[in-house]
Amino acid sequence: xxxxxxxxxxxxxxxxxxxxxxxxxxxxxxxxxxxxxxxxxxxxxxxxxxxxxxxxxxxxxxxxxxxxxxxxxxxxxxxxxxxxxxxxxxxxxxxxxxxxxxxxxxxxxxxxxxxxxxxxxxxxxxxxxxxxxxxxxxxxxxxxxxxxxxxxxxxxxxxxxxxxxxxxxxxxxxxxxxxxxxxxxxxxxxxxxxxxxxxxxxxxxxxxxxxxxxxxxxxxxxxxxxxxxxxxxxxxxxxxxxxxxxxxxxxxxxxxxxxxxxxxxxxxxxxxxxxxxxxxxxxxxxxxxxxxxxxxxxxxxxxxxxxxxxxxxxxxxxxxxxxxxxxxxxxxxxxxxxxxxxxxxxxxxxxxxxxxxxxxxxxxxxxxxxxxxxxxxxxxxxxxxxxxxxxxxxxxxxxxxxxxxxxxxxxxxxxxxxxxxxxxxxxxxxxxxxxxxxxxxxxxxxxxxxxxxxxxxxxxxxxxxxxxxxxxxxxxxxxxxxxxxxxxxxxxxxxxxxxxxxxxxxxxxxxxxxxxxxxxxxxxxxxxxxxxxxxxxxxxxxxxxxxxxxxxxxxxxxxxxxxxxxxxxxxxxx
DNA sequence: CGGAGCGGCGCG
DNA sequence: AAAGCGCGCCGCTCCG
Numbered sequence: 158x159x160x161x162x163x164x165x166x167x168x169x170x171x172x173x174x175x176x177x178x179x180x181x182x183x184x185x186x187x188x189x190x191x192x193x194x195x196x197x198x199x200x201x202x203x204x205x206x207x208x209x210x211x212x213x214x215x216x217x218x219x220x221x222x223x224x225x226x227x228x229x230x231x232x233x234x235x236x237x238x239x240x241x242x243x244x245x246x247x248x249x250x251x252x253x254x255x256x257x258x259x260x261x262x263x264x265x266x267x268x269x270x271x272x273x274x275x276x277x278x279x280x281x282x283x284x285x286x287x288x289x290x291x292x293x294x295x296x297x298x299x300x301x302x303x304x305x306x307x308x309x310x311x312x313x314x315x316x317x318x319x320x321x322x323x324x325x326x327x328x329x330x331x332x333x334x335x336x337x338x339x340x341x342x343x344x345x346x347x348x349x350x351x352x353x354x355x356x357x358x359x360x361x362x363x364x365x366x367x368x369x370x371x372x373x374x375x376x377x378x379x380x381x382x383x384x385x386x387x388x389x390x391x392x393x394x395x396x397x398x399x400x401x402x403x404x405x406x407x408x409x410x411x412x413x414x415x416x417x418x419x420x421x422x423x424x425x426x427x428x429x430x431x432x433x434x435x436x437x438x439x440x441x442x443x444x445x446x447x448x449x450x451x452x453x454x455x456x457x458x459x460x461x462x463x464x465x466x467x468x469x470x471x472x473x474x475x476x477x478x479x480x481x482x483x484x485x486x487x488x489x490x491x492x493x494x495x496x497x498x499x500x501x502x503x504x505x506x507x508x509x510x511x512x513x514x515x516x517x518x519x520x521x522x523x524x525x526x527x528x529x530x531x532x533x534x535x536x537x538x539x540x541x542x543x544x545x546x547x548x549x550x551x552x553x554x555x556x557x558x559x560x561x562x563x564x565x566x567x568x569x570x571x572x573x574x575x576x577x578x579x580x581x582x583x584x585x586x587x588x589x590x591x592x593x594x595x596x597x598x599x600x601x602x603x604x605x606x607x608x609x610x611x612x613x614x615x616x617x618x619x620x621x622x623x624x625x626x627x628x629x630x631x632x633x634x635x636x637x638x639x640x641x642x643x644x645x646x647x648x649x650x651x652x653x654x655x656x657x658x659x660x661x662x663x664x665x666x667x668x669x670x671x672x673x674x675x676x677x678x679x680x681x682x683x684x685x686x687x688x689x690x691x692x693x694x695x696x697x698x699x700x701x702x703x704x705x706x707x708x709x710x711x712x713x714x715x716x717x718x719x720x721x722x723x724x725x726x727x728x729x730x731x
Numbered sequence: 732c733g734g735a736g737c738g739g740c741g742c743g
Numbered sequence: 744a745a746a747g748c749g750c751g752c753c754g755c756t757c758c759g
Binding site for chain 1: 744745746747748749750751752753754755756
Binding site: 385386401402404422423426427458465466467468470489494631634679680 | 739740743
């Protein structure tokens with residue numbers, strides 16, 4: 158790595174309403190210190206950022222506790238080190254040979270704080286989060302830097318920690334900026350699908366109509382459709398011997414109740430998950446602002462909390478609409494996980510299959526399986542550990558064609574079955590087996606173990622093997638996506654602001670109404686909201702960042718990560 | 732009354 | 744079409 162030497166400033170001391178800023182060296186040695194009122198912080202940060210040369214990092218206990226207020230004040234930062242998230246990685250990483258100090262610091266394993274809740278009633282509740290005392294914060298920083306330095310691969314870990322911390326910044330910015338949401342389009346989609354919105358307590362007209370058809374087909378005007386046990390009994394009375402009321406099982410029965418019931422369930426799902434109540438609660442001002450939770454999934458994927466950001470139904474994507482004069486740049490990576498697997502395992506044959514734009518067609522072209530659908534099922538089965546059905550049947554063909562890639566996931570599964578730890582490409586490690594899991598294994602190896610004990614142990618082992626098999630791929634894909642996001646973020650920040658902010662400027666706060674900004678992220682997909690005049694520039698940045706992410710993680714390994722990218726007024730899927 | 736658990740289904 | 748990974752949220756039911 159070249160460029161200016163990194164500099165660091167610890168920000169701490171929140172509870173005292175006095176902020177302490179400590180400039181430190183990369184090993185935590187204090188250089189200088191000052192204190193300021195909380196209201197002064199944005200100005201101080203802005204001053205440092207404006208003269209920073211790109212290598213300055215803010216070190217704080219928890220990005221979600223500090224950054225939202227800065228964003229509200231119109232200040233963003235280029236880089237940070239999020240101690241809470243980095244602690245979670247380092248305390249369990251197999252690359253860290255001696256993590257005893259970190260593991261002892263259990264207070265750093267607290268869940269994230271919530272800046273907005275702080276101002277309410279929760280200051281002293283148990284969700285107080287990780288420490289913010291300046292000495293504690295600096296101590297943790299010192300521990301983390303030492304752990305990285307002494308680790309088996311400091312470069313990989315530094316990359317992972319930088320990506321994770323950038324993700325924390327991005328998550329806060331995504332929330333602040335929001336996803337532009339057109340309530341009129343949403344309302345129209347709902348009305349088309351569900352019928353007229355009821356004024357009182359009843360169901361929308363088309364939902365009610367389906368419910369009437371279901372009850373008529375069941376021959377029971379009082380049938381309860383929303384209680385699974387009651388519905389199941391009604392179905393039995395009507396001659397449908399279903400064991401569950403799930404969609405795929407119901408679809409197998411040839412009975413007049415099936416079609417309207419499936420339709421009813423689909424409509425009710427839309428109504429309850431993303432209906433008018435959702436619209437009023439989650440997108441009241443032309444922006445959908447989910448709470449993203451970086452590192453919320455053990456594999457390193459993000460989770461979300463509130464609004465169901467990660468479950469937006471395709472059906473509603475037309476409601477994601479750019480402001481007038483702006484566009485959306487929507488991009489996702491085609492088959493990210495198998496590509497990541499090819500790169501991790503240095504499987505040239507699989508990389509060759511991935512050469513064009515469609516990895517699955519590449520597998521067909523290589524004569525491994527005969528159709529694209531088979532290729533897809535086989536690949537998913539390989540990564541998820543399928544053993545039965547079409548998927549399990551196709552995996553052996555994959556094992557012959559791509560032995561290196563398959564060996565990587567098969568090894569990960571074996572390690573998991575044996576109770577071991579697996580790690581992603583950059584060094585995020587799987588959690589150890591739970592106490593319950595170990596107890597099940599121990600019981601089976603007891604001299605007086607029953608065959609039931611043995612079966613249970615074997616099943617638990619295989620379950621864990623499927624988890625670790627998938628962990629290495631899903632987790633490395635998450636790392637690739639973080640690197641993509643982080644690089645894109647800095648490219649977007651370098652674009653000029655536009656003169657006239659979009660009309661909904663107030664909706665996206667002071668920072669994002671005049672600048673191209675990330676607006677959505679979902680595992681392998683991003684949406685950028687950009688001034689129309691910058692659309693092509695943004696699209697180029699999105700592509701360059703993907704290339705950069707591949708280079709950062711996998712160096713010169715010859716593998717494409719092609720994007721499906723479109724520039725449009727809305728985010729409807731093709 | 733509230734919380735945990737479950738079936739079900741949306742997303743990758 | 745649902746075997747195989749990871750999530751969050753809904754409504755209902757059960758239980759303390």
